[in-house]
Amino acid sequence: MENSSKALADRFRELGGRRVAVIDDNLGSSRDWDGDPPEAAAFWEEDIAPLSDR
Numbered sequence: 001m002e003n004s005s006k007a008l009a010d011r012f013r014e015l016g017g018r019r020v021a022v023i024d025d026n027l028g029s030s031r032d033w034d035g036d037p038p039e040a041a042a043f044w045e046e047d048i049a050p051l052s053d054r
Contacts, residue, residue, distance in 0.1 A: 008048055015040035 012019075017040035019030040036044065 015043050
C-alpha cells in the first residue's frame, strides 16, 4: 500500500521517529514513550501534528 499517509510515516521512521500507534475503544492516537530524535520530533510537529484527524 502506498499513499501520502504511508509516505509521511516512512519519512518519520527514516528520521528515527519512535512513536507508537495506539487504538483504545476504537480511537487511534500515538504515544511518545521513548522520545524522538530532534529531527524526527521537528518533522512530527511541522508535518504530522497539524493534520486533521481524518
